[in-house]
Amino acid sequence: METVVIGVRGSHLAQAMVREYLASLVPCPVIRFKTRTITTDGDRDRKSPLSEVGGDGAFSSRLEEELLAGRIDVAVHSLKDLPTSMPPALALATTPPRADMRDALCGSTLAALRPGARVGTGSPRRIAQLKALRPDLDIVPIRGNVPPRLRRLETGLDAVVLAAAGLRRLGLEDQIADLLPLEDFPPSPGQGALGVQIRAADTELREMLSSVGDPVADAAVRAERALLAELHGGCSVPVGAYAVPAEGRGLRLSAQVTSLDGSHKVVANAFGRDPEALGAQLAATLVMSGAEHILREIRATV
Numbered sequence: 001m002e003t004v005v006i007g008v009r010g011s012h013l014a015q016a017m018v019r020e021y022l023a024s025l026v027p028c029p030v031i032r033f034k035t036r037t038i039t040t041d042g043d044r045d046r047k048s049p050l051s052e053v054g055g056d057g058a059f060s061s062r063l064e065e066e067l068l069a070g071r072i073d074v075a076v077h078s079l080k081d082l083p084t085s086m087p088p089a090l091a092l093a094t095t096p097p098r099a100d101m102r103d104a105l106c107g108s109t110l111a112a113l114r115p116g117a118r119v120g121t122g123s124p125r126r127i128a129q130l131k132a133l134r135p136d137l138d139i140v141p142i143r144g145n146v147p148p149r150l151r152r153l154e155t156g157l158d159a160v161v162l163a164a165a166g167l168r169r170l171g172l173e174d175q176i177a178d179l180l181p182l183e184d185f186p187p188s189p190g191q192g193a194l195g196v197q198i199r200a201a202d203t204e205l206r207e208m209l210s211s212v213g214d215p216v217a218d219a220a221v222r223a224e225r226a227l228l229a230e231l232h233g234g235c236s237v238p239v240g241a242y243a244v245p246a247e248g249r250g251l252r253l254s255a256q257v258t259s260l261d262g263s264h265k266v267v268a269n270a271f272g273r274d275p276e277a278l279g280a281q282l283a284a285t286l287v288m289s290g291a292e293h294i295l296r297e298i299r300a301t302v
């Protein structure tokens with residue numbers, strides 16, 4: 001019997017993701033799946049801003065190294081934490097069925113937050129989107145795993161923003177007070193989806209894992225990630241994007257680039273059947289509509 005080793009981070013969320021993934025794999029008589037937990041730089045340092053602990057790849061690059069070195073055969077990532085550029089020897093299998101892609105507010109609904117209410121989030125995208133809609137709020141930067149972020153509600157915060165998918169996967173769905181609408185809070189590209197990464201040369205394994213993928217979710221996240229790649233963005237730039245199937249027109253991809261202070265935003269959407277072309281095309285539209293100006297300003301300040 002062949003053993004396929006799946007590498008995953010040690011956080012509760014990562015462990016829940018790999019359990020969900022294992023449950024979706026069709027039992028196979030000739031392959032046994034084994035998981036291996038890998039500690040990443042992002043896990044070791046929970047205090048510093050992400051930009052200081054390896055930035056966009058803080059959680060994923062260790063897993064990629066293990067994959068390249070042959071110590072694991074599959075890496076299960078949270079797709080939104082996986083940078084759009086990856087080593088050419090690695091590839092993604094078809095995306096598994098995607099969970100809710102929306103952001104959630106815990107502690108209060110958005111409408112019930114009074115002026116000056118303290119809202120915790122460390123994500124530049126979430127900060128910018130909140131400020132664009134509610135400039136009166138006091139945004140407090142927080143980092144860390146989901147449970148400690150939720151505990152901040154007991155120590156002075158009125159609300160925290162977290163991904164609905166992460167809360168559901170951790171069994172914390174009852175903490176969701178409000179699901180933020182996609183139009184005003186377009187999520188991080190790939191949010192709610194798992195990234196199943198393998199070595200590009202392992203074509204048989206890729207085919208087998210792709211057979212439990214969801215082609216619609218896969219097309220959507222590919223369009224979102226193509227847009228992000230074209231804008232040279234990672235998780236540190238305020239780009240929100242989401243794609244949904246559009247009757248008879250392939251996908252509809254919607255995106256928003258927001259200045260960090262929330263004062264400017266550029267919004268666009270487009271339809272198309274080729275995810276990569278759609279992402280690139282919408283990125284070009286955003287740039288022509290002034291997104292480049294916002295992004296340049298942000299790159300200069302970080």
Ligand SMILES: NCc1[nH]cc(CCC(=O)O)c1CC(=O)O
Pocket residue numbers: 078079080081146161162163164165166167190191192193
């Ligand atoms: N950057 C942290 C992170 N990476 C993935 C998720 C959960 C959502 C998902 O699986 O996309 C979270 C937590 C959050 O954003 O609240």
